Amino acid sequence: MKPTILVTGGAGYIGSHTCKALREADCLPVAYDNLIYGHKEAVQWGPLEWGDILDEARLEQIFQAYQPEAVIHFAAFAYVGESVTDPGKYYRNNVAGTINLLESMRRHGCRGIIFSSTCAVFGEPKMMPIDETAVQNPINPYGRSKLMVERILRDYDEAYGVRHIVLRYFNAAGAEPGGGIGEKHVPETHLIPLVIDAALGKRDKVEIFGTDYATADGTAIRDYIHVTDLADAHVKALKKLRRDDTSDHFNLGTGIGTSVRQIIQRVEAISRNTVPVRERQKRPGDPPELVADPCKALQYLDWRPRFSDLETIVETAFRWHESGEFRVT
Numbered sequence: 001m002k003p004t005i006l007v008t009g010g011a012g013y014i015g016s017h018t019c020k021a022l023r024e025a026d027c028l029p030v031a032y033d034n035l036i037y038g039h040k041e042a043v044q045w046g047p048l049e050w051g052d053i054l055d056e057a058r059l060e061q062i063f064q065a066y067q068p069e070a071v072i073h074f075a076a077f078a079y080v081g082e083s084v085t086d087p088g089k090y091y092r093n094n095v096a097g098t099i100n101l102l103e104s105m106r107r108h109g110c111r112g113i114i115f116s117s118t119c120a121v122f123g124e125p126k127m128m129p130i131d132e133t134a135v136q137n138p139i140n141p142y143g144r145s146k147l148m149v150e151r152i153l154r155d156y157d158e159a160y161g162v163r164h165i166v167l168r169y170f171n172a173a174g175a176e177p178g179g180g181i182g183e184k185h186v187p188e189t190h191l192i193p194l195v196i197d198a199a200l201g202k203r204d205k206v207e208i209f210g211t212d213y214a215t216a217d218g219t220a221i222r223d224y225i226h227v228t229d230l231a232d233a234h235v236k237a238l239k240k241l242r243r244d245d246t247s248d249h250f251n252l253g254t255g256i257g258t259s260v261r262q263i264i265q266r267v268e269a270i271s272r273n274t275v276p277v278r279e280r281q282k283r284p285g286d287p288p289e290l291v292a293d294p295c296k297a298l299q300y301l302d303w304r305p306r307f308s309d310l311e312t313i314v315e316t317a318f319r320w321h322e323s324g325e326f327r328v329t
């Protein structure tokens with residue numbers, strides 16, 4: 001029997017890519033998603049169970065039906081700006097929803113969870129690159145909701161023996177190299193899909209938020225990590241959880257920073273089109289530079305990014321956006 005893994009948010013961007021990787025690793029991924037932001041067409045490697053993590057009775061049904069060996073927990077709201085204007089929505093979904101999930105796990109003796117955290121838990125770090133010892137001081141409710149869950153996970157480990165691996169992604173990007181699934185957030189706020197849409201003429205321009213940062217070209221620097229590499233890290237984390245039965249946390253990035261202008265140039269090169277830009281003020285709360293120190297993940301997760309060079313990230317994202325839709329590969 002294949003091990004069953006409950007994947008909350010499995011119809012979303014990173015969740016659907018992880019379901020594919022789980023299936024390739026001979027697991028059965030059960031996607032649990034309320035489809036608020038997910039896409040049922042993205043669920044191709046196991047069943048889709050419609051449901052909300054805020055719905056305790058539905059969670060109970062799912063745990064009874066599948067008795068999952070472990071949970072990979074992506075379901076959350078992730079719009080930083082909205083989290084500032086509507087924090088209650090974020091704490092309820094991201095924090096209260098996670099507590100429901102943990103309670104179901106506890107009741108059913110499910111003792112392992114992999115949690116999607118973010119580099120936003122570090123706020124505006126003083127030292128670059130950011131390793132796992134950096135001070136955690138998030139500057140918006142989204143980042144704080146994720147940090148709260150990190151703390152709650154520690155308490156559940158200590159009190160009930162529920163083990164966790166926290167994976168703090170930097171900027172997820174790119175699309176499945178086979179082309180069947182990719183990034184479709186509605187509304188889209190992420191840089192790479194917006195720049196690609198401008199190159200494809202689906203938007204009239206892209207806005208550059210801040211051109212006077214203290215960086216080489218004045219625009220903000222991020223660490224873009226290919227979604228397929230992130231998916232692989234979840235499979236590796238699952239193996240580690242099984243093997244070691246201890247909780248841990250990892251920063252997931254490449255260690256390489258890329259500026260907004262460098263992204264635009266790369267999209268222009270791949271699309272052979274000019275991307276019209278408009279220079280704007282900095283977006284509030286955007287740090288100038290966020291780059292991971294991935295050494296701990298490289299050493300202890302036995303993980304190597306394979307698709308995260310800028311060329312492959314932009315190329316796979318461009319091909320997927322050009323075709324425009326999910327399809328079975």
Ligand SMILES: NC(=O)c1ccc[n+]([C@@H]2O[C@H](COP(=O)([O-])OP(=O)(O)OC[C@H]3O[C@@H](n4cnc5c(N)ncnc54)[C@H](O)[C@@H]3O)[C@@H](O)[C@H]2O)c1
Nearest residue numbers: 009012013014034036037038052053075076078116118172
């Ligand atoms: N995309 C990034 O760059 C990035 C970076 C760091 C962390 N993260 C985190 O990774 C996770 C996945 O991000 P993504 O980009 O794939 O987002 P996404 O919106 O594509 O996926 C999230 C999924 O969760 C579902 N969902 C939300 N609330 C739910 C609820 N209450 N019950 C059931 N399902 C619910 C949505 O319908 C969606 O399918 C999130 O937790 C996000 O905070 C993302």
Ligand SMILES: O=c1ccn([C@@H]2O[C@H](COP(=O)(O)OP(=O)(O)O[C@H]3O[C@H](CO)[C@@H](O)[C@H](O)[C@H]3O)[C@@H](O)[C@H]2O)c(=O)[nH]1
Nearest residue numbers: 078118119120170171189190191194207208209220260286
């Ligand atoms: O139209 C745009 C959109 C973005 N940016 C800039 O591009 C960079 C990347 O922005 P974006 O793609 O929106 O990602 P982040 O704001 O870095 O946030 C993402 O990455 C975080 C981790 O770094 C996650 O926690 C969030 O969920 C996820 O949205 C930032 O400097 C933005 O200011 C622009 O200049 N123009």
